[in-house]
Structure formats: structure tokens, C-alpha cells
Amino acid sequence: MEGVVRTIGVLTSGGDAPGMNACIRAVVRTALNKGYRVMGIRRGYAGLLKSDIIEMHANSVADIIHRGGTTLYSARCDEFLQTEYQDKAAEICKIFGIDGLVVIGGDGSFRGAQKLSQRGISVVGVPGTIDLDIVCSEYTIGFDSAVNVAVDAVARLRDTSASHERCSVVEVMGRHCGEIALWTGIATGADVIMIPEDEESQDFDHLIRVIMENRARGKNHNIIIVAEGVGNAYELAKRINEATGIESRATVLGHVQRGGCPTALDIKHASMMGNKAVEVLSRGDTNRVICVQNGRYVDMDIDEALAMTKQPSLDIWDANLQISTYK
């Protein structure tokens, strides 16, 4: 056994994401192979506070690599924002002998992990969220699966939208982040993509102009992809209907984007990041997050990672505009 950690805990926290199971599997198998004891903490920080902890063996993670969701369950836990509960959680880790912890989740979950690191538990975060909003990493587990669900849904909507010569407004997830919208938009040939990070993308006059110009060129239907952080898709469809006279319908894809089997890309990243997380713990490091940078798996300090600010992929927005509007 390497390093100072003897028992590694693993939990999933925040919104679940396809590929989390593959990551849990990678953590458990890598840790066991390195000689650690492994504990699964169920229901994120909420479960930790209730000592909802089980020992994990190699076969505990058999047959889950391809499954969506998380077999450890996930939760959001408001109590954990308070220092007294953070103290309690660190105490519980110590009672169970958990001196290293892999937290698979989003930036909120990493803020929780920071608090445990400050209380003597070695922690490593793994970016697990469909939103692709962990600034330090080019990839977050679940993103590709979610985008593919959205692209498949828009293909279905395109059929009915074209048959009725309608305008389809499709709302995708992403919280404050527009990446799912951008990728879904360019992959479905959307007329317009609206994202929360860029006001220009939300310009209603521009939206109407693109719709009308595309209609004038003979396009008989429109697809508008709107990120959830922009506002209400139903309201937008109503406004488009009123402004253009084109029958418009809104579809909110919602949690369907978080379900289903992970894509190969998600499983690959999840496996690599889970494996790397254990390696970082075995080095004796703490307060680290695993990231993909320049296509490689690296780790960096959580405080530094959380201080970074995100630039949206406006190149996708620009390219889509040039592709979807034509002379």
C-alpha cells in the first residue's frame, strides 16, 4: 500500500450524471488493487451525516459500468453548508477509518470536499455533472451522454415540427452554463442557440430576424435551442408565435437528459478520472480535483480550480450562425 491513506471512501453528490457508476467502479477497483479498504458512502453528504456507509468489494461494482444514474445514490444536502455539520461529517469519516475520500460531483460538491480537507480528510474531486461547467476541466462526466439524449430528442421534434411547419423551441439543461445548448444546437442545425452567458445570443430581434430570413429562403420549420438559464421556453414560444404568426411549440427536455446508459466517451473519461483520483490519494495529496487539460488527465488544487472563471464556447455560437443562416 502506498502513501498515508488506508481507507478510501467514495460518494456521488449533486445532480447525477451518466458515467458516475463507471467512475465509482474505477475508484473501487483501483483502490482495492492498491491494497486499500474501500467504503461507499450513499446519498452524498446527506448519507455521510447519517453514517450511510457500506464496505465495497470488487464485486460490489460488477455489472454497473454501462448503467446510468449512480448506484451510491446522490443527494443535495443543505445542512452540510453549516460548519457544525462539516465537523460532524469529518468525525464520522474518522469513526469509519475513512482517511481518503473521492467526491464525484460538481463544483458545489467540491466546495463540500474542501471543508472536509480542512478537517484532516484527504479529498479528491472528480468532475461529474452533465453541465460541463467545471472551469478547470475540458470534460465533466455525463456531458456527452446528455448532449446525445438532447440531439436524439431534437431529431424527433424536427420530424413533427417540419410536418406542421412550426417553430420548435427546445429547452435544455445546464443550470447557468450554455454548453449543452451550444453542442446540441450545432449538432442539430438549430436556427438559433440562446445561452445565459451571452446577452447577444438572447436578442429577441435577432432571433426573429433569423427565423424570418430562413423562412424566406424556403425553410419550412425552425429549431431554437434555449439553455435553461436563459428563461422560460413556453414564454419564448408564445412571443415568437405573436411576433411572426408562425405556430410555435415549446419542449422542456428536463431530467430525461440525465438518464440512460453513458456513452463510450463518458465511460472512458469516468474510468480514467476515477483511476487517477486514487493515484492522487496514494501520493498523499489532498484538496485536489482531477481535470482533463489539453486532452490529458491532471490534478490541481480545488481552491485554485474553484477560483477560475468560465469562458463559454462562443466559437460554437459563431460557427452555428454562419452555418444555419445562408444567402
Ligand code: ADP
Ligand atoms: P453540484 O455538486 O452538482 O454543483 P450542488 O451545487 O447542489 O451540486 O452541491 C451539492 C452539495 O454539495 C450541496 O447540496 C451541499 O451539500 C454541498 N455544498 C455545496 N456548496 C457547499 C459549500 N459552499 N460548502 C459546503 N458544502 C457545499
Ligand code: F6P
Ligand atoms: O447540475 C445538473 C442539473 O441537471 C442542471 O443542469 C439542472 O439545472 C439541475 O441539475 C437540476 O437539478 P434537480 O435535479 O435538483 O432538479
